[in-house]
Amino acid sequence: MIHDLRTAALRRYHETFHPKQYNAITEQLAANLYAERDDSRVTDSMIALQDACLELCGHPDHDGACHRLSVCCGLNALSFNTIDSMRDYLRRFGGSDDMRVEDFDCTVRAILRAYSSLDDLKTATACANGVHSWQGRAAYTSLHAVEYLTLAAVHLLQHGDNAYIREKLKGGMQRITSALYEGVRHSSQPSQYIFRGTCFPNEDDTPVPPR
Numbered sequence: 391m392i393h394d395l396r397t398a399a400l401r402r403y404h405e406t407f408h409p410k411q412y413n414a415i416t417e418q419l420a421a422n423l424y425a426e427r428d429d430s431r432v433t434d435s436m437i438a439l440q441d442a443c444l445e446l447c448g449h450p451d452h453d454g455a456c457h458r459l460s461v462c463c464g465l466n467a468l469s470f471n472t473i474d475s476m477r478d479y480l481r482r483f484g485g486s487d488d489m490r491v492e493d494f495d496c497t498v499r500a501i502l503r504a505y506s507s508l509d510d511l512k513t514a515t516a517c518a519n520g521v522h523s524w525q526g527r528a529a530y531t532s533l534h535a536v537e538y539l540t541l542a543a544v545h546l547l548q549h550g551d552n553a554y555i556r557e558k559l560k561g562g563m564q565r566i567t568s569a570l571y572e573g574v575r576h577s578s579q580p581s582q583y584i585f586r587g588t589c590f591p592n593e594d595d596t597p598v599p600p601r
Contacts, residue, residue, distance in 0.1 A: 392450055399449035406447070406482050415439065415479060418472040431466065438462045439476060442494070446484035456480070456490040457497065461548045464501030473498055497547050504544045511537050524576035531568040538562035 419432050426432070441455035463473060477495045484491045515533040518526055542558035545551065573583030 399447040460497040528572040535565035
């Protein structure tokens with residue numbers, strides 16, 4: 391059965407393969423990475439693209455390949471034009487309404503946008519640190535929290551290490567708490583900065599199914 395699935399997937403891949411479109415993506419990748427076509431970063435990315443196409447064709451050995459491609463593209467900081475080309479190429483194999491193609495597109499765009507925002511965010515954090523008021527201190531810790539939460543979000547999108555994600559989420563929460571303390575201590579309306587009723591999820595929150 392598995393052999394039949396592999397054979398059918400490979401047949402569909404070869405029938406759908408479009409050399410002109412494929413070669414154009416290779417050129418775009420090389421330009422993005424400032425590399426020759428035979429550079430390992432280019433070839434590795436194109437192999438990731440092929441694997442994603444095979445997943446869309448139903449090949450049983452390539453589950454999750456579309457997601458791995460999105461992570462590869464995000465880490466290599468490819469241009470959005472290249473991402474557009476890859477998405478359009480993947481649609482040849484999966485169709486315009488395939489959720490795996492849409493997830494690839496949204497995941498890589500979110501990763502790229504998040505990474506590109508970090509430099510400006512760090513600059514804003516440093517500037518807020520120079521403001522001599524409780525509002526400045528609260529803004530500084532709030533912006534620092536956003537940096538931690540952004541890194542957590544990126545690694546969530548990458549299906550990254552849970553311990554690292556927890557560390558960044560915890561760091562973000564601690565800095566949000568510091569910002570709230572500034573408001574409680576120094577604001578003319580301290581009650582506006584109290585979130586005593588905020589609830590956090592717990593493993594015990596999962597409803598028990600009826601027997």
